[in-house]
Amino acid sequence: MRIELQVNGQRRAVEVRPDATLLEVLREDLRLTGAKNGCGEGTCGACTVIMGGKAVRACRTPVVKAADQEIITVEGLSPREKEVYAFAFTAAGAVQCGFCTPGMVMEAKALLDRQPDPTEDEIRQAFKVHLCRCTGYQKIIDAVRLAGRVLRGEIEPWAGEPAGMGKAFFRPDARAKVLGEAIFVDDMQVSGMLYGAVFRLPCARAKVKAIDVTAAKKQPGVVAVLTAEDIPGERYQGHIFKDWPALIAVGEETRYAGDALALVAARTLKEARAALDYIKVDYEELPPLTTPAEAMAPGAPALHPRGNILSETVVRKGDPEAALKSCAHVVTRTYTTPFTEHAFLEPESALAVPEEDGITVYTGTQGVYEIHTQLVSLLNLPPDKVRVVNKCVGGGFGGKEDLSVQHHAALLAWATRQPVKLTWTRRESILCHPKRHAMTITMTTGCDEKGNLVALVADLVADTGAYASLGAQVLQRACTHATGPYRIPHVSIRGRAVYTNNPPAGAFRGFGVPQSNFAIESQLNILAEAVGLSPWQIRWQNALEPGDTLGTRQVVGPDIGLKDTLLAVKEAFESSPHAGIACGFKNVGLGVGTKDVGRARLEVRDGRVKIYSGAACMGQGLEAVLIQIVAETTGLSADSIDCILSDTALTPDAGCTTASRQSLFTGEATRRAAAELATALKGRNLAELEGQVFHGEFSGVTDPLDSDKEHPVTHVGYSYATQVVILDEEGRVAKVVAAYDVGRAVNPLNLEGQIEGGIVMGLGYALTEDFPVKDGIPLRQTLGRLGLLRSHQIPRMEVHLIEKGGTPYAYGAKGIGELATIPTAAAVAGAYYRRDGKVRLSLPLEDTPYTRK
Incomplete structure (x- = not known):
């Protein structure tokens, strides 16, 4: 009409x-x-x-x-x-x-x-x-x-x-x-563009016996329908472990409800989605494994050739079993945390455009080179024939590290030789992309009669869902940070990441540490009461200081500002009887012996400086950070500096935007390139340097977790924080006071906003967000049912930035994006514990004014 x-x-x-x-x-x-x-x-x-x-x-x-x-x-x-x-x-x-x-x-x-x-x-x-x-x-x-x-x-x-x-x-x-005016992928249209859609089964685990796409190919507007046999290269992909099939083949089992079986490309989006109804699959539904206990039970079916245990992590220092016997107070509790959904506002989208003998994929990802590597393998093309370009990224929080739509759009475009855009609906996004790991943590913590921590023993079980994603690494961080930022001489921690038929779990802001932080901080509150100390005091006297060792035996450096953060919030905590407190820490960079490199290239062109880096900005303000570092190093005005990010054809690989690493790693690489530019500028102006190029690279050299060194370097740096959560008379969160050891604040204005966003995300994790799954199927598949906090529900927030100088790199800047969320849930739990004396062992917390009826 x-x-x-x-x-x-x-x-x-x-x-x-x-x-x-x-x-x-x-x-x-x-x-x-x-x-x-x-x-x-x-x-x-x-x-x-x-x-x-x-x-x-x-x-x-x-x-x-x-x-x-x-x-x-x-x-x-x-x-x-x-x-x-x-x-x-x-x-x-x-x-x-x-x-x-x-x-x-x-x-x-x-x-x-x-x-x-x-x-x-x-x-x-x-x-x-x-x-x-x-x-x-x-x-x-x-x-x-x-x-x-x-x-x-x-x-x-x-x-x-x-x-x-x-x-x-x-x-x-x-x-x-x-x-x-900013362009996100779904804003793009190009001539001759087709639309993609994906066929999935309505159950979590099924044996696929046959796939018939004959009728679907005959539907109006349909240009192509693809199945597993149409993939030209390696079908199994993955961020680290190659265990995730791009399409499930006949004879295989699906492992979760988000598994793709067929792809459709059509002239309109409506036609593409309508054709899905004409794909006929003969399958046998099988009982799903929906808990780690089921998956680890003797005789359980193996979901992967390697079995149902993705990985195991062990952290040990001293002799904790013997040390616990000497403790005046010992507390053992079991904590559970749920799956949660990233709920970034931009659903996943990709536009794949075939070139003469290659392909360009426009997307929104946290790592263009990680996507590039997998597309090269999937399409069986030379690396220089695949280009991945980031447009604006509408939030990520860890949820845009894995392949989602990029490979399916690329397969359709390569098969049809026409551009194909594939954008998930919100339901598809919720159903398909990896979540925060659900975990069960049993922890025993002991202290002496004065409240000094002596020993910790913990067992962590993480539900990593159908595929590996970054589950092994998430488990590792949960274990290495399970001691909290505290001096504990004797430590024994064991963790297992277990495959199930639930949605995959992977990277999510905090990367496993919010889960273990909830456990250790709750343990401290119980011990404080047993000893007769305030929650603030027990943290103060056990807080890490320079020269102490972490659970991994790494020696704490002189830049630690943990006690400064405790002092910054002390008055706020002590002024309210219904205040909870929690500390947290988080590594910066991948660490644990993993190759980790930041790169940047500066070019002088048309009287301007162009910063090129493959690092992704998903909202944290990386472009501003890199421009500020160049300006600081060279004395140039920002008016003469441009920044180009995340294009595999133009920018050097700077690693994935994860592990709070970009400000330090790519920031230091940029500083090094800028230092060379500054030297070249002495006595000259930019016009005289026209065409010159300056390269910067920074490698974070660390030791693996099983290193036999007495004091291994597990990570190049850590950030620290303390949060205080204050409840009002009705038991609602009235105020959050947070102090962060940021090393050096590159841009305090942007940094505060990032921290406030992390706090609100942590409040949701503590109080309102959940992601229940039944028979492997998420029960809440709309944004409005996830329990996300809104503007009228948030408390006042007061943020203190503590600058202790940080590492020797990037002017001391340390990443803060993940740490912003880590202590919040534990601080909220501590506030309710002080209010009513109930130890709440599960998230979201039960019996609060926020509890869903």
């Missing part, structure tokens, strides 16, 4: 399907991509536009209801409004991944149009229909208030501080993200 829409002051006649949504028409027909499709269910607010003067969710608005209504998208803001909102969100530090930001801006406009000077509570209420997984909301609230002040003429915008270490430099990508 043909209708007329009044969009951004222009009348537009469009042919639409009667069942089309306003969002579909805006994005696909009118090419207004500022409104994003984050959920398709009206839950996240990323698609917000103004219709008839009111903010509406375009994904749930039938386009027929929009006829003759005045519609304003972010592209239709006035020039003045664009300047104000771009400034306000940038200056407030409210921009990270940017996927949700244009929708937030439209909500802000609707609010400020009707209420020019809203209160903070009014802003929180207006934004409760929006989700943001990056910022923690507080800086978004600050941005709306700042925009209101500018619009009312109370203040004038400013330009931020000059680039350099410790400066509130405005991140260069902010404006485009605020105004919907």
